[in-house]
Amino acid sequence: MTTHTHELIRLTAAEMAAKLRAGEITSVALTQAHLDRIAAVDGGERGINAFLHVSEEEALRTAAEVDAIRAAGGAEAEALHPLAGVPIAVKDLIVTQGQPTTAGSKMLDGWMSPYDATVVTRLRDAKLPILGKTNLDEFAMGSSTEHSAYGVTRNPWDITRIPGGSGGGSAAAVAAFEAPLALGTDTGGSIRQPGAMTGTVGGKPTYGAVSRYGAIAMASSLDQIGPVARTTEDAALLHELIAGHDPKDSTSLTGEVPALAETVRGADVSGLRVGVIKQLQGEGYQEGVLARFHEALDALRAAGAEIVEVDCPSFEYALGAYYLIMPSEASSNLAKFDGVRYGTRVLPEAGPLTIERVMGSTRAAGFGDEVKRRIILGTYALSAGYYDAYYGSAQKVRTLIQQDFDAAFTKADVLISPTSPTVAFPLGEKDDDPLAMYLNDVATIPANLAGIPGLSVPGGLSEGLPVGIQFLAPIREDARVYRAGAALEKLLTQDAEPLWAQAPELAETAEAAAHAAGK
Template sequence: MTAEITRLTAAQMAAKLAAGEITSVELVRAHLDRIDAVDGGEAGLNAFLHVSRDEALATAEEVDAVRAAGGAEAEALHPLAGVPIAVKDLIVTVGQPTTAGSRMLEDWMSPYDATVVERIRAAKLPILGKTNLDEFAMGSSTEHSAYGVTRNPWDTDRIPGGSGGGSAAAVAAFEAPLALGTDTGGSIRQPGAVTGTVGTKPTYGSVSRYGAIAMASSLDQIGPVARTTEDAALLHELIAGHDPKDSTSLPDEVPAFGAAARTTDVSGLRIGVIKQLQGEGYQEGVLARFQESLEALRAAGAEIVEVDCPSFEHALSAYYLIMPSEASSNLARFDGVRYGARVEPEDGPLTIERVMGATRAAGFGDEVKRRIILGTYALSAGYYDAYYGSAQKVRTLIQRDFAAAFEQADVLISPTAPTVAFPLGEKLDDPLAMYLNDVATIPANLAGIPGISVPGGLASDGDGAALPVGIQFLAPAREDARVYRAAGALEALLSADAEPLWARAPELPTAAAQTAGE
């Protein structure tokens, strides 16, 4: 029973809960058992940094009691009430630690909930716990966490993507049906691509960022992680909407994303293939799955056109000036004085400057230090216009390229990542090689437009078994429903004659099996 119900989609779980076929307590316990089985131990996934058993079960019991009582209160329950969820440990939660994957915030307890967490709790989704990430969301592999690496459920010797590898791995491994992530340069979509899950980066400002620990404020965006396009759309509907606590929050009404995801007709849909996001640097298998996806969409009636976005060639360079600059400003608050860790120098005078130096040396990891140094340099007197200012000009050109492309196409398409998941440690000491993983996802963040990654099949890098490939759809700002329509259609086309990719994930060694094998 446990294995069966954890392998349902969130929409299927919701339907069974509403019909009284299962209870939320059964559902939560099944997922907690799954976490116990595959997340810990030397070969465990390490997707979760904190598991909130008591809170999750208490919420589940409350939902079951309301449903059992019936009446108006039961009818008013959110459709996803009782379906468990995991939260990236960059999003603050009352009653659970929020570490941002850093020693700087080890065991830190937030005094308030993020707006998205408030909405999840109001809808009575049991929160299973907090998921692992690259420290302060800085990374593409979840190898930069202060609390150990997260492993890819498809091959535990490979990365699950980053920075939100914990959320993607948890969903792919059936530890949670839904999760929240944050996407600054692809941190929801790229992990989705390499774990065979669905990840959405909403339009900037359409989901409140209040309560997400800021890395780069003009780029960060909270979004859903799920196994199907419909599940991601339903969670997106729940967390979206205006928030007066977020000055960048849009006042728009929330569209019916779930209905868009279920619309599989793409006849007449103009899909633009981005010339710059394919070819050199992309693995052969990734490009093969991409071409197959294009052919499937064309056969279903979509119009495929090529669009030219010349400024995309400079997107990676611009991003890695803008993002570190904003990060260096946002992380200046972690100084050993205001909150978080405090480390005092072992000898010499006890001054604020020396406490700050000792605290940051001990509290920040290498990648965070690297980006702070780069950002501080780019913002320094004499270099601001040459670096940060020039990067912002490129950002404007990228926005113009998108505007021109959307005159020719309703949505744009590309591979989500240039490669399948690479082995743990392979790029850890080569930051530039690591940064290239985000080459296809970064433009959307620079422009503030919505994007989604949906599984596109399996491919091999030549060194191992076949691994998931992601296909990315992009749409104009505030047109998130378009990416759900396109992604839902491709998902249906690719699953028409085969089991969905997420359902084909290999079995994982359990903690009991690991112990028995010692």
């Protein structure tokens, strides 16, 4: 890899955009640099495996188009989106015409969507070269990306560890400089927790701020598409691009998209009331994580923020409620995968080929264990006679959590917590303990239950691994999490390199990796 490439891919998306606008670099060169990086670090036994599909040809075609428009100048060049020509990766839960979409499942092996998700249409309209599709836990069900049918994704900070999940592919791709930007989806923390684990920025917009049309649904009332980037400014730019009303999504919000990038650039926290959630610290949180968290609080306080404690007593039940609502909706959303119309079809090994048996054998073979676990849970929770006790009660808890947030936001402008109780854990560590895995999302889940925006920003290292700090704000107040997140980012990097720049160098080929391992 040339020095030039090495430098190009380490620019922020905003810097790349500025250089493209100034004519200092071309989008083709920029896109090719990322494709080269993907080729160098993504494959092989010790590769990151962030990508399930790389769309070299399409990405370069879009890049060439942008370059041609820029070269021609005039009104069309003027009208280009600020991010035009900056490449991006898309989580493979989001459908793309012309590129396969698997949702990380054998069930959709080889399936090509005949339509684009609304966010993908926005990317295409703004002419961002789409590098490819990123790995995830099957149907976004997991917190480690170990439940993908297409292999684990490795954490660029330590390839023996998980990158978080479900959006481990998008986070790892951005952390490993395989892409400057990526799209993720967040149902219980699938953007923010991988952000924390990989030292990147991950945003979960207010529910309804970004169209869900074309995101393969796990839990409809919780799912939200959001940005993955290395800086808050980059996340804000991408957030602005994908947000906005979509008539194809009935739950989509109307109203202006806030000026988030502007908020980021002028961010300061003097006078900002920052609420520390009593329930999201202490037991279960690693010492190193709490140490970085308290340093973050100190930094914010020193910069003029008012730190207050808020009490959210119902959070105790959040995980329980989440693991009823999410599987209930998922059990329904995944019913359509039956081998009748598209995707994988597996015939029963013996016996008659009735429709029920073909559906049954397809679902038995096509879904992985974690997906089956959640379908069974959800089917049970929605069954007649259990509905009120399970789904009904969970919805009541949801209301209580919303009320806790409402009360907290009378005392604080934003809330703060560690994004995840732990740093990235070793691959395979929680294989046999789904509950331990579920506990990793304890801090991120309440935001999904309440529909509020959240942002995870890097908060330093513990044991050489990134720690994430999460900010939360009331519904439609996405600008507040960017304001607080950007301010913390600035405070933590004023005397040090940004966290992402401290990541260890990755071995660039399988041979190099073998060589490095042998030393």
